[in-house]
Amino acid sequence: MPTSDVRRTTAAEPLVSPAEFPPDRHFVDGAFRPASGGGFLDVVDPCSGKTIAQTAEGTAEDVDAAVQAAGAAAPGWRRRTPKQRSEILHRIADRIAARADLFARLEAVDTGKPMAVARDDVEQAVDTFRFMAGAVRAPVSAAAEQYAEGHLSLIQREPLGVVGVVTPWNYPLLMAAWKIAPILAAGNTLVLKPSELTPLTTLKFAELTDHLLPPGVFNVVTGTGPVAGARLAGHPDVAMIALTGSVGSGRAVARAAADSLKRVHLELGGKAPVVVFADADLPAAAVALRTAGYWNSGQECGAACRVLVHESVAGRFAELLVEQVGSFVVGEPGAGEEVELGPLVSQAHFERVTGFLERARAQGARAAIGGGALDGPGYFVAPTVLVDVPDGAECTREEIFGPVVTVETFRDEQEAVDRANAVSYGLAASVWTEDARRSHDVAARLDAGTVWVNDHLVLASEVPWGGFNGSGYGRDLSVYALDDFSRTKHVMHNVTR
CATH class of the missing domain: 3.40.605.10 (Aldehyde Dehydrogenase; Chain A, domain 1)
Known part of the structure; x- marks a missing residue:
């Protein structure tokens, strides 16, 4: 890893x-x-x-x-x-x-x-x-x-x-x-x-x-x-x-x-699906997810933590995301302005997140980057991208709440919507496509309180924040x-x- x-x-x-x-x-x-x-x-x-x-x-x-x-x-x-x-x-x-x-x-x-x-x-x-x-x-x-x-x-x-x-x-x-x-x-x-x-x-x-x-x-x-x-x-x-x-x-x-x-x-909590269609601007999506998936070390209920990408572009998108994630500087907040990711909040949460990573590996997922704790004191976990994730794996259903993004594939639009909605959470989601009609239609079909189109995790005081279901x-x-x-x-x- x-x-x-x-x-x-x-x-x-x-x-x-x-x-x-x-x-x-x-x-x-x-x-x-x-x-x-x-x-x-x-x-x-x-x-x-x-x-x-x-x-x-x-x-x-x-x-x-x-x-x-x-x-x-x-x-x-x-x-x-x-x-x-x-x-x-x-x-x-x-x-x-x-x-x-x-x-x-x-x-x-x-x-x-x-x-x-x-x-x-x-x-x-x-x-x-x-x-x-x-x-x-x-x-x-x-x-x-x-x-x-x-x-x-x-x-x-x-x-x-x-x-x-x-x-x-x-x-x-x-x-x-x-x-x-x-x-x-x-x-x-x-x-x-x-x-x-x-x-x-x-x-x-x-x-x-x-x-x-x-x-x-x-x-x-x-x-x-x-x-x-x-x-x-x-x-x-x-x-x-x-x-x-x-x-x-x-x-x-x-x-x-x-x-x-x-x-x-x-x-x-949340388990925000990020639905990336074949016509999406893949480099822009990878850059956006560098922030939206890992902000606050992924300890964010609206984090872009679950990517569903069309099978025809999945390999290319994973490469772009790993390239982005590999450039992170992890460290203590007092170490300087270059630090982008800090530790997890506690020993208990550190053990919870690393436990998720261990079970994901046991279930067949592969860490394209990261995948475990960093050496040294404190509760630091490497920013991680999990690929080759089996259908229904725990890491795609449960809120990990750490610097972990999973990448899955889909074949058609209906499958993407069904799988995006197939979790107990309903806080946030995003849709990535250059097709305006598709963006309106798919956003309406996603069961989430906030849906972004061609972006993720942008908030404003003037608009409501809250979820559905779990x-x-x-x-x-x-x-x-x-x-x-x-x-x-x-x-x-x-x-x-």
């Missing part, structure tokens, strides 16, 4: 000084406070496997205190006008932008992602807050009208109340922003539990914005999913639970939410997120005289 083309670099100096780390406590009711049980969780540098910080190990009692604070703050926050909430969101965006370098360095050291990826996360977080700040002042709703004779109907949008949020480890700051901004814009308060693996930027966000929001409007409880996350999902005073995470986490949250019949917003339900970004985090009320006035 060739891996020699991959260069690995090492950082000379730490990215973050001890004074720049956030407090190691919960943020509740406008102040940092210790965990009620006194426990701590280690935060590990994935480049070295060494502990770099600790955070409070949250308990059910800690979650209860945060929910109580959010509930007490909810009436005052919902009475703020859209303009007032918008102005605060703009100030939050300004604060993040002013400390963008610190946020990017913290995100890089916490997750191992390259600085270019971390900076992009920060920029997108700022844009998310700015978009929601504007969108909340321009609501779209049915016009007031006499839909029943002699009765004037008004459609009002109201906050839900307290929203619980659970964010993932792959985009800690950005996924927090995707939830915080529309939740606050819609007039809700919230309690957020970040992943215990990557809590640093969420706590730094709380530290740097604590004077911009009234106490209790935004709260952070750190801890594990089975304890803090489960209590948040099942809490009777939480009106909605919103999670970005794995399918397993989504099932657990939905079950916990069922008893209180609270609303659930789930953005889960990828969950609910929408992030765009005005549709404001819809998700609010409720409609119909008020009808009898105006007959």
